[in-house]
Amino acid sequence: MLVHVLRRLWSTVTVAVGVAAVIFVLLHLSGDPVALLVPADAPPEVMEDTRRALGLDRPLPEQFLVYLWRAATGDLGTSLRHNRPVAQLIGERLPRTMLLAAAALALAVALGIPAGIVSALRRGTVVDRVTMVLSVAGQAVPIFWLALMLIWLFAVRLEWLPVFGSGTPTHLVLPAVSLSTIVLGRLARLVRSSMLEVLEQDYVRTARAKGLGEGYVVLRHALKNAAIPIVTVVGLQLAQLLGGAVVTETVFAWPGVGVLAAEAVFNRDFPVVQGVTLVISLIFVAANLAVDLAYVALNPRIRLD
Amino acid sequence: MRLRRRLPVLGAGTTLGVIILCAALAGQVAPTGPNEQEITRRLTPPAFAGGSWSRPLGTDELGRDVLSRLLHGARVSLTVGLLAVAVSCPIGVVIGLSAGFFGGWVDRMLMRFTDIQLAIPTILLAMAVVTVLGPGVTNMVITLSVTGWTLYARLVRGETLVLRSREFVEAIRAAGAGEARIMFRHVLPNVITPTIVVATFAVGSMVVLEATLSFLGIGVPLRVVTWGSMLNSGRTYLQSAWWLTAFPGLAIFATVLAVNALGDYMRDALDPRLRDRV
Numbered sequence: 001m002l003v004h005v006l007r008r009l010w011s012t013v014t015v016a017v018g019v020a021a022v023i024f025v026l027l028h029l030s031g032d033p034v035a036l037l038v039p040a041d042a043p044p045e046v047m048e049d050t051r052r053a054l055g056l057d058r059p060l061p062e063q064f065l066v067y068l069w070r071a072a073t074g075d076l077g078t079s080l081r082h083n084r085p086v087a088q089l090i091g092e093r094l095p096r097t098m099l100l101a102a103a104a105l106a107l108a109v110a111l112g113i114p115a116g117i118v119s120a121l122r123r124g125t126v127v128d129r130v131t132m133v134l135s136v137a138g139q140a141v142p143i144f145w146l147a148l149m150l151i152w153l154f155a156v157r158l159e160w161l162p163v164f165g166s167g168t169p170t171h172l173v174l175p176a177v178s179l180s181t182i183v184l185g186r187l188a189r190l191v192r193s194s195m196l197e198v199l200e201q202d203y204v205r206t207a208r209a210k211g212l213g214e215g216y217v218v219l220r221h222a223l224k225n226a227a228i229p230i231v232t233v234v235g236l237q238l239a240q241l242l243g244g245a246v247v248t249e250t251v252f253a254w255p256g257v258g259v260l261a262a263e264a265v266f267n268r269d270f271p272v273v274q275g276v277t278l279v280i281s282l283i284f285v286a287a288n289l290a291v292d293l294a295y296v297a298l299n300p301r302i303r304l305d
Numbered sequence: 306m307r308l309r310r311r312l313p314v315l316g317a318g319t320t321l322g323v324i325i326l327c328a329a330l331a332g333q334v335a336p337t338g339p340n341e342q343e344i345t346r347r348l349t350p351p352a353f354a355g356g357s358w359s360r361p362l363g364t365d366e367l368g369r370d371v372l373s374r375l376l377h378g379a380r381v382s383l384t385v386g387l388l389a390v391a392v393s394c395p396i397g398v399v400i401g402l403s404a405g406f407f408g409g410w411v412d413r414m415l416m417r418f419t420d421i422q423l424a425i426p427t428i429l430l431a432m433a434v435v436t437v438l439g440p441g442v443t444n445m446v447i448t449l450s451v452t453g454w455t456l457y458a459r460l461v462r463g464e465t466l467v468l469r470s471r472e473f474v475e476a477i478r479a480a481g482a483g484e485a486r487i488m489f490r491h492v493l494p495n496v497i498t499p500t501i502v503v504a505t506f507a508v509g510s511m512v513v514l515e516a517t518l519s520f521l522g523i524g525v526p527l528r529v530v531t532w533g534s535m536l537n538s539g540r541t542y543l544q545s546a547w548w549l550t551a552f553p554g555l556a557i558f559a560t561v562l563a564v565n566a567l568g569d570y571m572r573d574a575l576d577p578r579l580r581d582r583v
Contacts, residue, residue: 014417015417015420015421016424018417019421022422022425026433026437029437030436136562136565136566140562141558142516142517142554142557144516144520145550146554148543149550149554152547152550156543156544239424239426240426243426243427243428244428246432246521247520247521250521251540261432262521262523265432265433265435265523266521266523270436273432273436277425277433280426280429281424281426284425284426285424
């Protein structure tokens with residue numbers, strides 16, 4: 001068990017350093033950063049001074065180590081557009097992105113798991129078919145389009161909910177609903193197939209034969225054993241949610257890191273693009289680690305190994 | 306009963322066939338050119354909502370025919386999606402094949418690199434690559450390909466790991482075949498089927514990713530019509546002209562739905578073991 005955890009921790013650290021390396025290389029492929037900082041007609045000596053001052057005249061491996069050290073200490077550089085520390089910009093907006101992703105995930109879990117269970121228990125009925133058709137549709141619909149259609153219906157036509165911005169719980173409804181569809185369809189299908197598999201097992205038949213209530217059998221015996229793949233997928237979908245948040249935030253003008261990243265790409269503000277990508281990726285890596293550890297906790301066979 | 310079971314795939318095949326045909330014949334069947342403006346007829350609603358049948362799906366803010374733009378947009382969106390799969394699939398297959406076949410440090414190195422890329426959310430990686438390359442149709446294909454190869458690498462590696470210890474591989478090796486010959490002539494054909502299934506699903510994902518980047522305004526240049534860029538320009542008029550966003554979105558939705566249904570069918574028909582993975 002301890003060896004497994006340590007191995008996973010080591011793997012997480014190497015992936016995190018690798019992500020930083022990929023982003024560092026991408027930044028350097030994007031051209032000379034000095035050209036973005038000084039006026040186009042600046043004399044060569046000014047360019048050279050700026051390059052030296054920023055440490056860009058040093059060999060690339062040395063620059064990477066400095067970048068890595070700075071990132072580890074929370075220094076992600078300065079935004080070219082906002083002229084403020086990137087870490088500060090991300091720190092101000094990240095809680096809103098996390099709130100949106102958490103709300104979407106909670107919604108997907110709250111709807112997807114019961115839908116999958118009901119579908120499995122009512123296999124072959126109209127309820128099952130409708131749930132599966134909706135799940136398949138949910139997996140195919142582009143979230144930014146769904147977001148626009150939800151705005152049109154609930155904000156423009158019915159005027160039930162606000163169109164843009166944040167501040168009140170009602171502002172969260174439409175972005176969270178749109179974003180949750182990324183996970184919802186897949187989760188419902190997965191819960192259904194996992195439950196169908198588990199419901200055919202001998203121990204479920206034994207539990208029923210003992211005279212236990214159907215609700216008890218489903219929740220305590222079947223769902224508990226079907227939970228392992230479900231937890232894995234829910235954790236892995238976090239990356240999809242954080243990625244999807246970029247688009248959802250743009251549509252709803254939700255002031256999170258997604259909007260910050262989209263604006264930065266538009267303005268070629270490389271330090272911000274780099275910072276957001278790194279931070280979101282590290283969150284994903286940490287979530288992966290948490291899922292892996294949860295998997296170990298849920299599956300005693302791994303612990304015994 | 307058999308026909309009922311085949312209905313989804315028949316529907317998907319027909320839908321895709323119609324979309325591909327429309328895209329291929331856009332120049333012939335579209336009522337106007339994609340950028341042909343008629344400013345006096347701007348924001349005309351679709352025919353069924355009070356507009357005219359000469360502009361069946363209405364016009365946009367510059368009086369351009371929405372149907373014509375949809376048909377021409379299909380051409381770019383589908384081409385970019387298909388090309389991205391055509392480029393990323395062989396890259397991923399070669400990487401996965403090498404990792405699984407050679408094992409050891411080659412496997413560790415390639416799979417660690419795959420893990421690193423998988424840790425970066427696709428859309429953010431695509432945005433970072435677009436920032437480096439700049440907008441454009443070719444750059445969009447490169448961007449999507451850079452983000453897409455990991456899917457195949459993971460799958461093919463897993464399949465190759467199983468295949469390399471199978472008896473037929475041992476027999477071929479004992480007969481004196483070289484490693485490259487075993488890898489490409491004997492292992493590769495056995496991983497093609499699951500790869501085709503995954504590639505089918507990937508076409509839908511690539512179409513959506515292209516649309517997402519164009520929707521964010523960082524995909525293809527404005528003059529190039531794609532479904533994503535139509536959604537981007539149409540969203541400003543959501544309050545007054547719903548058709549500008551409804552139709553391109555429906556086109557993407559229908560395409561992805563059809564591609565996924567086709568992928569589901571191919572998976573079940575060719576390789577049902579993939580059900581848990583794809």
